[in-house]
Amino acid sequence: MSQKQYVYQSIARAVKDHGTTTMFGLMGDANLFMVDSFVRDSGGRFVPAAHEGSTVLMASAYAHVSGKVGVATVTHGPALTNCMTALVETARGRAPLVILVGDTPADNPRHLQSIDQRDVVGSTGAGFEQLRTPATVAEDVARAFYRAQVERRPIVLNMPADFMWQEAEYAPQVLDVFMEPGGAADGDVLDNAIGMIASARRPLILAGGGAVAARDQLVRLADRLEAPVATTLQSKGLFNDHPYNLDIFGTLSTPAAYDLIAQSDCIICFGTSLHDFTTDRGKLMKDKRIIQIDVDPVAIGGGLHPDAALVADAGLTADKIMYWLDEAEIPASGFTRELEPGTLTAHIDGTGKAKEGFVNYVHALERLEDALPKDRLLVTDGGRFMTEVWCRISVSDPQSFVGTVNFGAIGLGLQEAMGASLAAPDRPVVLFSGDGGFMMGGINEFNTAVRLGLDLIVIIANDSAYGAEHIQFVDRKMDPSLTEFQWPSFVDVAKSLGGDGVEVRSNDQLEQALAAIETRKGPFLIELRLDPEDVPRMRI
Structure with missing residues (x-):
């Protein structure tokens, strides 16, 4: 049921309609009434920061830990430019955020704090949505939340200050999103990948941030192959309890894990873009078959060119690989039989010695x-x-x-x-x-x-x-x-x-x-x- 209210109230209500209970921000001319309405009319919590960039970072960590879309708000001009580093960090970190950013009045192009905010946001890698009219608030907020979820990056919703005290009808609009994109891999590329895995004598499974939800399937595949497991930094802790866990793969590996990675002949990479630090600038991938599985097409081939690339769901693809290995009665590699469980994650101990006045x-x-x-x-x-x-x-x-x-x-x-x-x-x-x-x-x-x-x-x-x-x-x-x-x-x-x-x-x-x-x-x-x-x- 629709009702007439001010735009600042509609924005606050639309954000609350998307399940938002906490908003991080710093108030200014173009967002202060919206923040007040979010707290007083919608019962939300507002966390005031001391610097605008902090609001974006707080919302990012909140999203990561809670599993929800993070929400932050700042006003126009210098408030937005103060968020530049934070927007780049969170865009590259693929944080699902909605940033409610005020804008100077359209009828005052010589406003002291006027800036082309679309261009500013675009340079950071974040997305941009414009609040179009007072009557489209619910749809525009819903669009921003939708994009934050499916694009996995911050979306700036640009809110003109001259809209805030205009009245318009408001009716709730929430765009439900099914958040399990991608299916299992299929076709010749999958067949080639399975062939490489079947012929490997020292396979290894690497899981990145995009494969965290597939942990159980990856463990089953690793155990079926008798392959050790490792993670990127983003998925730190994923295989803590696995007996053949190498911990972090790459330049952060323990000496024993690094040597073992060097001995492997096939690395099956799930949900990782294979950053230079992960591959040690390609050194760890040299003379190995590399299979890369990721739902994000952009992640494929960014760091190096794999021998087989599958744009597909990590868990479903791991299950399908294991199914065909069983159907073909491919024996396990025996790689982990050569290893002593729990011995691959120990770093060199500290001496405890330091100069007077310092600690080691x-x-x-x-x-x-x-x-x-x-x-x-x-x-x-x-x-x-x-x-x-x-x-x-x-x-x-x-x-x-x-x-x-x-x-x-x-x-x-x-x-x-x-x-x-x-x-x-x-x-x-x-x-x-x-x-x-x-x-x-x-x-x-x-x-x-x-x-x-x-x-x-x-x-x-x-x-x-x-x-x-x-x-x-x-x-x-x-x-x-x-x-x-x-x-x-x-x-x-x-x-x-x-x-x-x-x-x-x-x-x-x-x-x-x-x-x-x-x-x-x-x-x-x-x-x-x-x-x-x-x-x-x-x-x-």
């Missing part, structure tokens, strides 16, 4: 792995320190891991940690960040986490430098001083913003910090003071 980073990570809450959600910022975190800090499943790795940016982690926390408020969130990343994007939102009372443990790897750049100067025997910074005490900053924290300069202080985790109340920061000359090299 690898040793600290090993202790944190044991001491951090087991039901944690893990979020990582970008930068030099994160590769060791990805290798040494475990997660229970891929949905419990959020890595801001899609654009090579730093300073995005705390915002995503907040979104993850609000999606799963009964679970603690652990964020790892470098000092430069925290200064860039963490400090301005730490107080937001305090205000929201989030159960957030922030671990800062502080070498008082931009470490990736520092090591390049050192390697070339050049003066690295331009990369070094005398940051303030992050513990003092955390306390001044309403949180708590502990500085760690020794193994004894590390143990004290680990004990303090048990009694934390609200956001808690651990500052690891690190020697910039003694930090593990990046593995990517």
Whole structure:
């Protein structure tokens, strides 16, 4: 049943009609009344951020952990341009988001904050939808949600400010979407792929982010083939309990896993675009048969050209491959019979040694792995320190891991940690960040986490430098001083913003910090003071 109401009320109601209960945002001229209506008329929750880009990142992590479409809102002009890095990160990460963005009035082309917002959005890889008229609000919002789901990327819904106080009829419009695209593979290409698999003596199954839902089918196929299993970073934790799990495939592999991958002769890749870091720039795929299965045609052949490419559903195709192997009575490869279960995921231990006034980073990570809450959600910022975190800090499943790795940016982690926390408020969130990343994007939102009372443990790897750049100067025997910074005490900053924290300069202080985790109340920061000359090299 339709009824007449203001456009700002219609937008808020349409968003709520799509099951949205939480909206992240920063208010301005073109969205403030819509936000107010979402809270007061629709009973939604509004999470106010300190920076516009943070709203997009929070919504992205919320979507990843909750499995829902994330929703954020900002106003026009500079508010949108402040979201550029976040939009690129989330578009490349294929996050299903709807971003409600205000626009300057059409009758004022010389408005100070006027900009061609369609062009701005298009350059990031996000999608763009225009709120066409006051009468089409329900349809336009439904279209934005539909596109976010099927395109798996942020969709910016452009909302002219001069619409907001116009009246129009509103009737609910929700476009239901069946979200299981793709079928099983068939035809000659499938036959060729099965032939390669059947003749392989050392096959290996690799699962990416696009194959997480097919875990059980992939495990059945791996066991049928007697093949080890591995994941990309995006699907970290998918095969935790499998006896022949290699963990992360590629430059982040353990030495034993890397050697085993090199020995394989056929890699069956499900739901991964085979990024350079996954393939070690093609080195790990050399002289092997590569079979790539993905529902996304764009993912096929992007990193390297497979021997067989199947645009198809991962789970259905795994089942079909196993069916034909059974029909042809193809014996198992016997590859895993050569391996000792549970021996392929151990990284080199840390020494625990460091210069006076510093703590050894690898040793600290090993202790944190044991001491951090087991039901944690893990979020990582970008930068030099994160590769060791990805290798040494475990997660229970891929949905419990959020890595801001899609654009090579730093300073995005705390915002995503907040979104993850609000999606799963009964679970603690652990964020790892470098000092430069925290200064860039963490400090301005730490107080937001305090205000929201989030159960957030922030671990800062502080070498008082931009470490990736520092090591390049050192390697070339050049003066690295331009990369070094005398940051303030992050513990003092955390306390001044309403949180708590502990500085760690020794193994004894590390143990004290680990004990303090048990009694934390609200956001808690651990500052690891690190020697910039003694930090593990990046593995990517």
